[in-house]
Amino acid sequence: MDTDADSPLLQVSGICKSFPGVRALHEVEFTLGRGEVHAVIGENGAGKSTLMKILAGVQPPDRGEIRIEGRPVTIDSVDAALNLRIALIHQELNLAGNLGVGANVFLGREPTRLGLIDEGVIRRESKTFLDMVGLSVDPATVVGSLTVGRQQMVEIAKALSIDARILIMDEPTSSLSQHETKQLFTVIKDLRSRGVSIVYISHRLGEVKELADRVTVLRDGENAGGLSRDEINHDSMVRMMVGRDISQFYQHEQHAPGEMALEVSGLRTPAHPETTLDFSLRAGEVVGIAGLVGAGRTELLETLFGVAPALQGEVRVAGEVLELRNPIDAIRAGIALVPEDRKRQGLLLEMAVRENLSLASLRRDKRRGGFLNRSSEREITSEMIERLNVKTPGDRQIVRFLSGGNQQKVVLGKWLAMKPAVLLLDEPTRGIDVGAKREIYGLMEQLAKSGVAILFVSSELEEILGMADRALVMHEGRITGEIARADLSEEAVMRLATGGDAMAAAG
16 A cells, blocks of 8 residues: 555656757656655766756756646746755856855845844854754855865755755766765765655766665656666666667777887876886877876876976887976877866867867967968868767857767867877766767777877776776875786775785785
8 A cells, every 4th residue: 555655755757848959858757755865867968957957947848747745746946946845956066156155055045134134043054054964164154165075065055954855966976076975975875864855866877876776767868767776786777878788888909019109217296206107108008097086196197298297207208208398298299188177177168169179289280370270170170070979069069068978079089180199088988978988988999909009097997997908006196006907806906096015916
């Protein structure tokens, strides 16, 4: 017999939504139980964000029904959603950075006394909600001075202040450190134990496996299936998301490496001046750099690219000793870097796809007198859009409006146009969906076969195990060991990443 406790808190039936030329959702079904963490996953464009915006009152559905506690409801505005105690925490946080923490918690709902905002009530009550999410800050602290992880907690405290019973979290860990992510997980589990229902959207399937009680998979705007707690694993989720088996998800084939492409000896980076780094890379090799946050992996790539000039040591490309004073020196030597933060360091977000793709080639292709070579620009753009399968309405599209995966392809295309000898990739698939990941892996494989030497940093062990010919493992600025492909395992990598010795890792 169905009871109130057993029936869904939220029930979505037959939801449809279309935009000009695009069918975003078609007959989507979704339920959310009381005190449940329900993950919604799918590739970019699968309809996840559209469904969440409908639930949060940001967009109305074209058709379909939403029920809360069995009663049909109309959610035609954000206020209507808040009145139903539904709160959405956007991936791009929606806080007033110049106001205090307490002011943000009560923004738009300020308590008043004699017609004036009651600062005492804000301070007292916001402290209660901040304590609930484990955030120990003075409510008067200006939000803009907090880390992104702490701002995330302010957003959750704000949701709790409206007594939210349904909390929608869209890619909540995309900008968080490992420590902040761990703290967020603790808060989510605590909220679940207190009966708050959470809809969790993430490309990070490891997080979904750890947190979710159930998973709903969307593909091309439709339900592709669902998984219960004991069915949730990486392969099942990916298979549903892409609609095919993933036995060939990592397309890497080891082949005989070519000539020496990169040699590093006695290198001291500004981030870890007390340690020296020695390693080499051959043409056609794909070498992964593993390690925990703070191990010095990104700093190594930045030093090799001349962003942070080396304090000491020697770097050779194809046998030539380089003086890496700045990135221009690296580019001239045939080194390219795809940075971890593509939005801040890899792209000009307000410029078009064409301008971004041709950016690195401007100096090489300029006309006499320093003028832009428009024909070369068009040629590069056309070639890279086709080669990398960049999904864009056209080469004049502003890069900001592309999906994360397509933005990453633009960053890659910019450097591939330079035909680099050594390609440095820092977290090449961070924040992109599983379909785009597969395309990036395929591209890495093509480049390696063509003789490009690839050195890539990844925090996803599966990526290291799947794509690397061998792995260098770093801990506190030093390389603690090297693992051949035949010996690569999570245990071997983690032993070295936490400071263990190479002999133990190999054993």
